[in-house]
Amino acid sequence: MSGQNGAPLLSVQGAKTYYGKIIALKGVDVDVHKGEIVTLIGANGAGKSTLMMTICGNPRAREGKVLFEGRDITNLPTHEIARLRIAQSPEGRRIFPRMTVLENLQMGAALDNLAHFDQDVERMFTLFPRLKERVAQRGGTLSGGEQQMLAIARALMARPKLLMLDEPSLGLAPLIVKQIFDVIGELNRTEGLTVFLVEQNAYHALKLAHRGYVLVNGLVTMTGTGRELLQKPEIRAAYLEGGAH
């Protein structure tokens, strides 16, 4: 599916992002093509989440550009970027804790006219059967894994053209991580969903992804197919040794 011909769906070009005077991204180039799973790996503080937030316009890139379907979205407000069907499952899940599972899903579909709401909810329940069992429960009472499933399902409710996931494996048991990554892979194969995945769990992420980028100190230091990156000794040493579960 990693057809690289044609313009990319999402293209980050030379993005520089600052927090005040501190530079977090020092000119990053990342392309995501339609139908691809692209992962971004890197250590803590490398700027992974900052890149993801920059794509969403909060904070904005001070230099460089973010293009989506060829359109410059660098200076659009966050909610308008979301309306271009870039769905985000933010770091730390950020589900609505006092709302029920169903209400959380409804918030995900807030952009749409709810015409296919019931149908989409059914689809989420097929993907994540656990959510169906918890449908009337408040989001805050779910387990960590269930909350992550809910965060992804909520993002999918918008029928996104691009799904961005920020560390979906954070704090979850390996079995649950596998379940979640399986669902993402399946959605990509069957529906051609484009995914941009930010991860610390390099092994799982690179196995799943068509292509990967390695971010170190605000710069992309390496790129290649998931398989290539998995073989590289630098990657193995920095991110995988002792961690290949």
Add this chain to the structure above:
Amino acid sequence: MAAEGTANKHGPDIAAAVKDALLSGLVALALFGPLVGLRTEQNIRNELAIQQRWGLVAAIVGTIVVGRFLLLTLVWPAMAARKQHQSTIPDTGPSTLRQAVSRWFAPASVVFLFLYPVLIVSALGFQGSLKWVDNFGIQILIYVMLGWGLNIVVGLAGLLDLGYVAFYAVGAYSYALLSSHFGLSFWILLPMAGIFAALWGIMLGFPVLRLRGDYLAIVTLAFGEIIRLVLINWRDFTNGSTGISSIPKVTLFGIKFDASPDGFAKMFDLPISSAYYKIFLYYLILLLALLTAFVTIRLRKLPVGRAWEALREDEIACRSLGINTTNTKLTAFALGAMFAGFAGSFFAARQGFVSPESFTFMESAIIVAIVVLGGMGSMVGVALAAVAMIGGTELLRELDFLKTIFGDNFDPSQFRMLIFGLAMVAVMIWKPRGFVSSRDPTIFLSEKKVISGSLVKEGHG
């Protein structure tokens, strides 16, 4: 605490309790001896003379010793026993009675509120009903409405607004000024007052959009004070702290409630009484409050209402889901302010007099307290809190019999703030999330399937 522990097993331990009680008495003696026992007073020669009041100290210390002893030997063991007894009963979830109460409480209350004046009048006659309809009914309902209005801003959208009374003032002055200068009727000015207040809500909303939590609270607090100070100092326009008096009354389809030949009483051949007007006002504020409730309940099910609640939960998540948080906040401010404007114009019409005195920070604090005590976001809870707070205050005025005990200088309503504070502390200890802390979901699965036991296994992960 040790005494408590042993008491659970072998009944109260008298010796330990006596020791504990005497110790408390000693502490009390050391504390109250100098504070209460010695009192300085100026004598005729303007000298300070020490007056000794050991009788009073003995009474206080005695009460504390006996009270502590009773607590240790009777009250705490009984409470512990009850707790133990309760925990042996298996928890079967909410009982059917409880479910019935929560289902029927709101509709039953509405029916009761519509019948309330009829009941009071039939029990006490028209003159006797005045106090109960006016001081209790109307007064409480105004605060119910204000509570429900602020509930949109604080309870649903989660924006702490400490200057809500400003919009109440805008509504009141809109009616007072426009009706006395241009003679416009209440029914035209009611929506206008709401619109004015909503505009002020948006004007306040714009500069504070970027603020949250404490910062927002401070700015709204300042806004409330600014409005009040403008009302005091802009004398040409608002008549300053003297206020505006003889504001026209509300009419019912052009019928006036006065003693004139075409007034309400003459028209229906009734004896002259001010009770008709009060009862009319009662129904008017009841309908206004119900309108607030109806609009809130409807909006909660629409995208804007859902966005408010999502905003309260997580602003960043809202933005990443494509919700325009700016507009969401502004609509919350505007709608909350609009209902305060309605209530304000009603207030002006009812009092016939407005002055900046009525719109102090204290009012804002009471309304916020009503919303917080009621349980943020719960309509029934807010209404109950308004009844407790405002009704309680009014009840204090009724406790004249206490004067026979405490002497003529005793005025129970002076203790209002003390009781208010105690009640707040008590509620925050036992009901930290307010009277009604549960939140009703606004959407359910359309097909109600029975979930089989095997599917509802314990979640892991």
